[in-house]
Amino acid sequence: MAIASLPSLTLSPPRSSVSGSKSPPKPSVGLIPRFARLVTSRLQMPILRAASPGSSAAVTTGGVDATAAWDALDGVRVFAVDTGEPVFLRDLWDQNEGVAVVALMRHFGCFCCWELASVLKESISKFDAAGVKLIAVGVGAPDKARMLAERLPFPMDYLYADSERKAYGALGLYFGLGRTFFNPASTKVFSRWESIKKANKNYTITATPDDRSSVLQQGGMFVFKGKQLLYGRKDEGTGDHAPLDEILNICNNAKIA
Numbered sequence: 001m002a003i004a005s006l007p008s009l010t011l012s013p014p015r016s017s018v019s020g021s022k023s024p025p026k027p028s029v030g031l032i033p034r035f036a037r038l039v040t041s042r043l044q045m046p047i048l049r050a051a052s053p054g055s056s057a058a059v060t061t062g063g064v065d066a067t068a069a070w071d072a073l074d075g076v077r078v079f080a081v082d083t084g085e086p087v088f089l090r091d092l093w094d095q096n097e098g099v100a101v102v103a104l105m106r107h108f109g110c111f112c113c114w115e116l117a118s119v120l121k122e123s124i125s126k127f128d129a130a131g132v133k134l135i136a137v138g139v140g141a142p143d144k145a146r147m148l149a150e151r152l153p154f155p156m157d158y159l160y161a162d163s164e165r166k167a168y169g170a171l172g173l174y175f176g177l178g179r180t181f182f183n184p185a186s187t188k189v190f191s192r193w194e195s196i197k198k199a200n201k202n203y204t205i206t207a208t209p210d211d212r213s214s215v216l217q218q219g220g221m222f223v224f225k226g227k228q229l230l231y232g233r234k235d236e237g238t239g240d241h242a243p244l245d246e247i248l249n250i251c252n253n254a255k256i257a
Contacts, residue, residue, distance in 0.1 A: 069222060069229040072170040078137055079163065081145040082156035089160075089167055093133040096226050099254045100133040101247060104168060104219040107139040108148045108161075109208025111200050112189060112239040116219075117154050118199035123244050124158065132251045134158050139165055139217050140209040151202040163209070165217055173234050174218040183237030192239070221247060225254045 070090065077086045093100035103120055105113040120136055127134045137160045138145055145161040148154060162168065168175070180186075189196065208215065221242035223231040231250050233242045 069171060069232060070224070070227040072172075073167065076166045076170050078160040078167060079142045079145075081142050081149060081159040081161055084142045087160075089135075089137075092135050092160075093224065094226065098133060098224075098226060099131065099230075099251055100135055100224045101127065101251065102167075102222040102224065103134070103136045104162075104171070104173060104221070105136060105138045106217060106219050106238065107207075107209050107214045108144040109140070109205050110215065110238070111196060111203060112241075113138055113219075114148060114152060114203055115192065115196045115199040115239070116241050117148060117152055117159075118195075119241075119244060120158075121152070121154050123248065124155070126248055127251065130248070130251050130255055132255070135160060137162050137167060139163070139168070139214045140207065144207045144209060147204055147207040151204060152199070163211075165214065168217055168219070171220060171222065171232075171234075173220045174236070175216055177216055179218050179236070180216045180238050183240075185235070185240035186237035188237075189239035223247060223250050223254070230254055 073090050076089045078089050079085065080087050089102070103116070105116050107113060117136060117138075120134065124134060136154070136158050138148070140161055141163045142161045145159055146156070149156045149159055165175075218235045218237065219241075220232070220234040222229065222233075231247070235241060
């Protein structure tokens with residue numbers, strides 16, 4: 001499942017507006033991060049219909065090799081944000097019966113990443129109570145991750161940094177300008193402005209990775225029981241996150257089975 005290294009890109013958003021479309025209402029200045037205003041005003045994106053549930057990228061083990069994702073992560077290392085030390089991603093949970101949620105967020109300077117981190121933080125007690133290991137991974141160096149951890153805040157012992165997007169590439173997560181700015185699934189963020197504003201109260205764009213091509217990386221959510229993949233979902237676009245209630249149900253069922 002591993003994919004070849006992606007070439008470095010320079011992000012240069014289009015200058016012209018979408019022909020024949022109307023700009024969505026601008027959020028209150030000062031409440032929405034600069035990157036959100038870039039999407040809604042400078043690009044002048046129309047509000048498109050969100051992808052239907054039937055077109056979701058969610059998969060389960062039905063029709064999927066249960067060990068493929070595990071094998072793809074062989075040798076993939078991330079950085080533990082609390083220590084700054086590299087660790088093998090697969091070593092972070094019990095390889096026999098341990099249940100783990102691997103939440104691959106976007107880069108640490110993405111306002112949607114901050115929102116997802118906030119939602120994950122609110123669910124930590126539920127994961128802990130179910131005996132599930134939560135592993136939140138973001139794109140960027142550990143120092144960028146610490147900005148999110150300290151300002152959101154988010155507990156560092158659950159947070160990991162993938163500066164070279166190794167885990168994202170191994171699992172085949174989406175990457176590119178179209179996925180980041182123009183995918184219909186990205187319009188879901190417009191229904192969550194209040195949640196986004198709350199999560200980004202102390203947001204800083206300086207948490208954006210030094211490698212600016214990293215802003216084109218999309219995330220995903222995976223649930224493992226030992227080496228077996230129970231659930232995998234690739235985000236179709238920016239802010240297109242897996243529903244946490246569904247993830248928690250899968251985890252609870254996995255612990256009972």
